[in-house]
Amino acid sequence: MWDMLTDSLLSGLAMIFGGNPELYLIVFVSLRCTAIACLMASCIGIPLAFCLANYEFRGRRGCILLLNTLQALPTVVVGLFLYIFISRRGILGPLDLLYTWKAITIGQFILILPLVTMFVLAALSRLDERYRLTALTLGASERQAAFAVLREARFAVVAALCAAFGRGIAEVGVSMMLGGNIKGFTRTMTTAMALEYDKGEFTLALALGIVLLAVSFILNCGLAVFQGRTGR
Numbered sequence: 001m002w003d004m005l006t007d008s009l010l011s012g013l014a015m016i017f018g019g020n021p022e023l024y025l026i027v028f029v030s031l032r033c034t035a036i037a038c039l040m041a042s043c044i045g046i047p048l049a050f051c052l053a054n055y056e057f058r059g060r061r062g063c064i065l066l067l068n069t070l071q072a073l074p075t076v077v078v079g080l081f082l083y084i085f086i087s088r089r090g091i092l093g094p095l096d097l098l099y100t101w102k103a104i105t106i107g108q109f110i111l112i113l114p115l116v117t118m119f120v121l122a123a124l125s126r127l128d129e130r131y132r133l134t135a136l137t138l139g140a141s142e143r144q145a146a147f148a149v150l151r152e153a154r155f156a157v158v159a160a161l162c163a164a165f166g167r168g169i170a171e172v173g174v175s176m177m178l179g180g181n182i183k184g185f186t187r188t189m190t191t192a193m194a195l196e197y198d199k200g201e202f203t204l205a206l207a208l209g210i211v212l213l214a215v216s217f218i219l220n221c222g223l224a225v226f227q228g229r230t231g232r
Contacts, residue, residue: 075173107174123156
């Protein structure tokens with residue numbers, strides 16, 4: 001057992017440092033899909049969280065309840081509903097999104113949007129409302145006041161984006177159902193690891209696992225450095 005683990009681990013490290021093209025293509029697909037999904041989620045989730053934290057409107061509590069519920073939404077449910085919409089007979093069928101990296105990105109976006117929104121909302125809710133009111137009193141516009149408030153909550157906002165990225169890149173169900181795990185096109189790190197495990201081949205799976213852990217470690221190091229520099 002230990003010999004198999006050691007041999008697979010050493011072979012996996014050799015693939016990483018040897019510049020294996022298949023491995024790096026899989027990593028590229030994963031990073032591209034998750035990065036775009038996080039960017040889309042932040043562009044919608046952060047403004048939405050600000051509105052929920054600072055304005056009262058009809059349906060606000062229902063929106064918060066829905067977002068809280070969606071945080072625990074199983075990935076296979078998202079994959080199933082999206083598959084129905086983007087399949088050939090679906091409403092979005094003519095767009096030919098099924099079994100493309102774009103479909104994976106959309107699925108990850110739906111998964112992480114509630115996460116980003118609720119994490120940022122929780123951070124903004126802990127801030128004193130006087131930050132925004134003071135900025136408005138000093139002549140700031142609504143947009144400038146919003147940026148001032150977000151600057152005060154910048155640590156929590158960045159942490160929320162890191163958590164969202166971590167969930168997106170570690171996701172399996174949506175990537176498998178919408179991407180099809182097609183070699184060279186839609187194979188992500190998690191789907192490739194699942195495939196290699198089913199085949200009984202552990203070298204590539206271990207190599208991808210090491211890369212996945214490295215990405216998580218680098219992400220958390222970046223967050224720690226950001227908090228250290230801007231928190232002085």
